[in-house]
Amino acid sequence: MAISNTIAAAASDDIAVLALFERLALAAGRVVLDIFHSDITVSRKDDSSPVTEADRRAEKIILEGLRDALPGIACVAEEECSEGIVPRQLGDTFLLIDPLDGTKEFINRCTDFTVNIALIRGGAPEIGVVFAPVSRKLYLGRPGFAEVVDVSEDFQVVGRRRIIVREGFEPLTIVASRSHRTPETDAYILKFRTAEIVSVGSSLKFCLIAAAEADLYPRFGRTMEWDTAAGDAVLRAAGGTTEMVDGTPLVYGKRGRPDEPDFANPTFIASGRVEGLPRET
Known part of the structure; x- marks a missing residue:
């Protein structure tokens, strides 16, 4: 069932939006990891930055899921933007998507790359997920609540833990x-x-x-x-x-x-x- 703009923008529905982001990040991460363990074909965008099949396929999964569940909320996605596909109007609430952050790391077989989905309200990032497919760590945040999720090899959630920043101490x-x-x-x-x-x-x-x-x-x-x-x-x-x-x-x-x-x-x-x-x- 689609989540309406009004509900999606309301604090009472942040949990549902975050659950949607979690599901899509895991699905995209599975595809990214499959490609990481196979041959990686690299092409170049107009700005000479690299792009791979993983970037494009992950973005497709995420955008299809977001546009189905959150119709009417503008999506700003890295690969679409590189092709000149940009919403005319953002509104107070919009979505930012980076399907593969760390493409250079991905290409060089480093493991720090992530899948990223965020909801922006009033200029502030209020709901977000970051999934690291290799370590199978999923970081989630919504106003007043953040957690790290452990994911199994078959992409099932096996543990959750609340997180909070620490007091800085020397040495930082x-x-x-x-x-x-x-x-x-x-x-x-x-x-x-x-x-x-x-x-x-x-x-x-x-x-x-x-x-x-x-x-x-x-x-x-x-x-x-x-x-x-x-x-x-x-x-x-x-x-x-x-x-x-x-x-x-x-x-x-x-x-x-x-x-x-x-x-x-x-x-x-x-x-x-x-x-x-x-x-x-």
Whole structure:
């Protein structure tokens, strides 16, 4: 049965929306993992970034499920956007989909890639799922509730555990991109001279903070909203924050800006409960 726009946007139905996201992420993750264990054919998009059959097939599964259950809610999906398929209007509530975050890791046979689905309300990521098919970890978040789910080899849920960010303590654990480190990111990390640095690909960086396994994720460099929305939703649900360097929350649905592509993120800092973060204006 389809979930109406009104119900989907209401807090009372967040559980149903999250369950839908969970089901679709697991289905897409199964396809992604099958392709990962076979021959991977890589092609190039117009911006020269790589794309695989896994990206396209996973996105198809997710979009068909979302459009069936949530008709009328705009879907912004990475591969559709790369082909020029973008909703004319987003509305206050819309969906962001990255069917395979960490395509470079996927191609290089690293295991950090994820499937990501998020619902945005009023510019904030409020419901999200991040599924890591190789480790079979599924991270879920809705307002006031976040959990990590263990998934069996046959893609059945075998355990659930609530998660919440931790109080930062010295030395902080900082997660950073494996494939997209920049000099600006490294300069920011150097401000925490005793910190432990963990290199992780994809949206798992948000999830490690949400699960109290890390404290900080600074990102100085280009990301797109579909890269970050689901992990950001999980982090905020677990009590964390994602803010721009001036301390204001990162918002979603950014379009029509001069000299910036639609849906591109500025520099941001994702964190658990860490006091006294250095800020820039």
